[in-house]
Amino acid sequence: MKNFKYLDIITVTFATVLILSNIASSKIAALGWLSFDGGTILFPLAYIFGDVLTEVYGYARSRRVIWIGFAMNLLMVLVFFVVGKLPADPTWGLQESYNNILGVVWRIVLGSLIAYLTGEFANSYILAKLKVKTQGKKFWLRAIGSTIVGEFFDTTIFLTIAFAGILPWDLIWIIWLTNYVFKVSVEVVLLPVTYRVVGWLKKKEQEDYYDTKTNFNPIKL
Numbered sequence: 001m002k003n004f005k006y007l008d009i010i011t012v013t014f015a016t017v018l019i020l021s022n023i024a025s026s027k028i029a030a031l032g033w034l035s036f037d038g039g040t041i042l043f044p045l046a047y048i049f050g051d052v053l054t055e056v057y058g059y060a061r062s063r064r065v066i067w068i069g070f071a072m073n074l075l076m077v078l079v080f081f082v083v084g085k086l087p088a089d090p091t092w093g094l095q096e097s098y099n100n101i102l103g104v105v106w107r108i109v110l111g112s113l114i115a116y117l118t119g120e121f122a123n124s125y126i127l128a129k130l131k132v133k134t135q136g137k138k139f140w141l142r143a144i145g146s147t148i149v150g151e152f153f154d155t156t157i158f159l160t161i162a163f164a165g166i167l168p169w170d171l172i173w174i175i176w177l178t179n180y181v182f183k184v185s186v187e188v189v190l191l192p193v194t195y196r197v198v199g200w201l202k203k204k205e206q207e208d209y210y211d212t213k214t215n216f217n218p219i220k221l
Helices: 007-024 044-057 059-085 095-102 106-133 139-163 169-189 191-205
Strands: 028-031 034-037
Touching (some): 007 044, 034 169, 044 059, 044 106, 044 139, 044 191, 059 095, 059 106, 139 191, 169 191
């Protein structure tokens, strides 16, 4: 198997972005009429990393990184859960605060994990297929198009599983609209940077993978 100089760095950064986004999502922020979870600030970068991974290294390697990110998120949840169940020192006095911020709400966790896998694999699959179809041209179309679909699934699945029946639907709709528009907008705004990163990586790694014979089964490792 070919060794790459930067794939491990991208993998670690990708997983870190996911973990930080999930932690930050415990806060619902508001700017004027806009309501959004805190993770929205950072999470769009995960889709940009996904675009870079698939465009340069191909779907199969991107699939591996997606599952690594999933495993690290699951590890984070389990650690928070176990630590939350440990008896608190009586002089600490912050157990309730810990539970409110880092306590595991399994419905939110389930929504987050399912939404992440669905959105990331949809993003990677569409970008890989379009790359073959366009013969490697129009990266802007592939990057934005795959993000539009991936973020739609991610945002919709997460908010539905996590908050349906808990938050009013009008608030869920506002959060959905704000999150979705912001995430796609970040992709568009940072597209020139993504272009440069992709071009630089292709040159340094001597790789520009086309998924012409790839098995797109998402659970194949």
